[in-house]
Amino acid sequence: MSGVSQDNAVTGNRLTRALIYTVLIFFVIYYLLPLYVMVVNSLKPLDEIRGGNLMALPQNWSLQPWRDAWSAAQIGVEPTGLKPYFANSFKIVVPAVILSTIVGALNGYVLTKCRFRGANVVFALLLLSCFIPFQIVLIPAARILGLLGIAGTIKGLILIHFVYGIGFSTLFFRNYYAAFPTELIGAAQIDGATFFQIFTRILLPNSGPIIVVTVIWQFTNQWNDFLFGASFSGFDSTPMTVALNNLVNSSTGVKEYNVHFAGAILAALPTLFVYVVSGRYFVRGLMAGAVKG
Amino acid sequence: MAALTIENLKKSYGSVKVLKGIDLDIEDGGFLVLVGPSGCGKSTLLNTIAGLEEISGGDIKIGGVSVDGLHPSKRDIAMVFQSYALYPNMTVAKNISFGMEIRGLPKSEIMATINEVAALLQIEDLLGRKPSQLSGGQRQRVAMGRALVRDPQVFLFDEPLSNLDAKLRVDMRTEIKRLHQRLKTTIVYVTHDQIEALTLATKIAVLKDGCLQQAGTPDEIYNNPANMFVASFMGSPSMNLMRAKVSEEAGQFTIEITSGAATALTLPVNGIADLQAYVGKSVMFGIRPEALTDPDGSDKKHGAEIVTRAAVIEVVEPAGSDTFAVARLGGIEAVARLRADAEVEAGQTSSLAFNMTKAVFFDPETELRIR
């Protein structure tokens, strides 16, 4: 008797598990489909897209769209391809990420381990700055960049990304260092370590994970930025996202969908690469930025 | 000369007063234990001595010199932390030598000191390891090694054994005591464990709510507690405290313990002159479990003062070397410490011997000792 009901339970279980897997696989397809469409169609000649089926595999495999997107496509007025813009993005993002990470680490150290009067106010102001809609700063930021003589330059964008990255970097490091044993700081003080020695010799060597999280978070956000790029970049400082949008939404000429798809993948590659290589830290960063913020 | 003098020390966080005017000193080479329940301010006191926390008032002198405003590294102290606070990114050797390195000592001297201390603590074969590869006891040794190489005027220990398991704790306790006997350096030691306090200290300071309750030798603290808090905090199982009524007849004081409908228990009291003021009133009568025994196991040295009374035994707890019994004395619960082979059974009435030379009395209002 009990054996029968046991069996029923198992078959019922098997059915639900099959259902669960079906649903999960359906959503795997859902999330992968746009990527599939991008990849497949970036490898087709244009007439195959226009005359054919977006889902179908290429009949004539072609790398030409990638070559075009990289070095020949018309962006703005010049047929340069996305290559210079790809480089621009790196030139902007790398210094800004490094700066905001270092400054965030120092802030996190001070705000957790060297409490001073007003520290809470400083932190609250930095924290709140993470969440402002950037539209609110566009007009004055454009003026300041003009006053500093760095409007429309790489330097100007580095400054902007750095400044608006301080909040999140500080938040990450502060939360990490808050859990860092204060006794270690006391021990180092008794050992005679100075303020900066404690930072470089004790804290930093133990900050590996949070440095990775911060760098990934800042890199992803800054690489994917569009608003600042669109507002403050000039002729030779336009970042990748803005260039891609110009390519896709240019009203002149034939719509080269295959080139657009190739360009979109190019724009996504650096962040996708970071995600694949260090997905764990990427998720941790998202969580830290969201749940704790 | 006093190695450490604390004068009217005050510490507050905002409006919260953590230390309310502590006066305390310890002689050169002494072993001062700060003991008290959690939140009593003992760790804060230690941190202010180390200079890790600023003081709000009063003064701290190390070797006769005020250290107010002095950086922790310049106070000639070394500290062993509760969590050991070993630098996780450094090897054991680096952990021990970090301070010397910061002070710019020559390499050869650093190496010699590391080896010396490692030999003393028997951690030579651990020098290349990282803290994460060490057991709790090994970390403890390394933390002590890091303090030893400073060769300070005063060692500060912040509950150093509280993270160890019971057996290791006893071993390390002995080791710390041996180390102290050998080095003869002044130690200030924080613990919440009253056994540690009694075994290690040359002087114990009992703290509660930021106030010093009593400071004295372990014997003074245990046998002559200044108030009810000290009496009940020190000792395990803790002292039995019972409300009792005092009466006098021809110069002989008698106390009567009674509660509800239970039969009263009366005991004679000698040698407590101040009880005169309490005749006809209540006092708190205190007697430690080891002064409340089976008659055969009573302390014969005090023959004249041993008083035997019958009591109902409620619970019997054999503990190997002794047997503890929960008894009703005039209706109030009390713990007696019997010999292991004492023949008692729960629910039965047995005779208990009261060693009245060990009895103490407290004012129920002020909780202070009546002498």
Place this chain on the structure above:
Amino acid sequence: MKDRLQNWLPRLVVAPSFLLVLLFVYGFILYTAYLSMTNSRMLPSSEWVGFANYTKLFKLRSWDTALKNLAIFGILYIVICSALGLFLAILLDQKIRAEGVIRPIYLYPMALSFIVTGTAWKWFLDPGIGIENTMHAWGWESFHFDWIKNRSFAIYTVVMAAVWQSSGFVMAMFLAGLRGVDNEIIKAAQIDGASGFRIYRRIIIPLMRPVFLSAFVVLAHLAIKAYDLVIALTGGGPGRATELPATFMYSYTFTRNQMGIGASSAIIMLIMIFSIIIPYVYSETKNGENR
């Protein structure tokens, strides 16, 4: 002397960040607030007009559209992302063997730029070459899907693309929340005879209120700031049908040269975000201090 310097060092270290943020965030907010009270057009002007820009703003058809679109987009985006995220998290929490493969696939869109997402979905939804065309090619001749070109439905395509991008992340938040639930509570419920479904409904989901709150705050914040996705997907069109406050602000300020009105719309956006974020941050930091 040296000790004194050590005491001031911490303040000196945070001072630059503090001053930068004070200027670039709070100073700029004040400046934008000031501009919103002037009749600035292409260039900032100092002519004070009080709240005239705000009155004008709320009479504008396109602002009205932007607000309505934000309501539709925001509500659908938050509700669908949360429901889908929770649903997928619960499914993935059933000791799925391939979880290590599936989870990263659900989450990778979050690594993409909204511009990339917008580009992919723009052509995927395009009736000429996208899904409609594909269905026709597969023989479903009557299949019709042109929302992206339809004024009344275009905003829903923005929802689709945004949900695709963010729901995996919400799933990850919920999954972390589910994994954080004390196992003993679940065991106790099982011993009490509760079924799997009931355990989720009565015990686990109520325990995840903080995650719901976090998800809501993150999504609401993203929704109000949403700009790139609309630009890349629809360009705000067809017509102005997918206008959102963020795109409105940009076009009024920089292409229509109505800086005063643009600034006032930015202030409204700030008020919307802060009315969600400030109570949240306040309660979070308060909890943090108690911890």
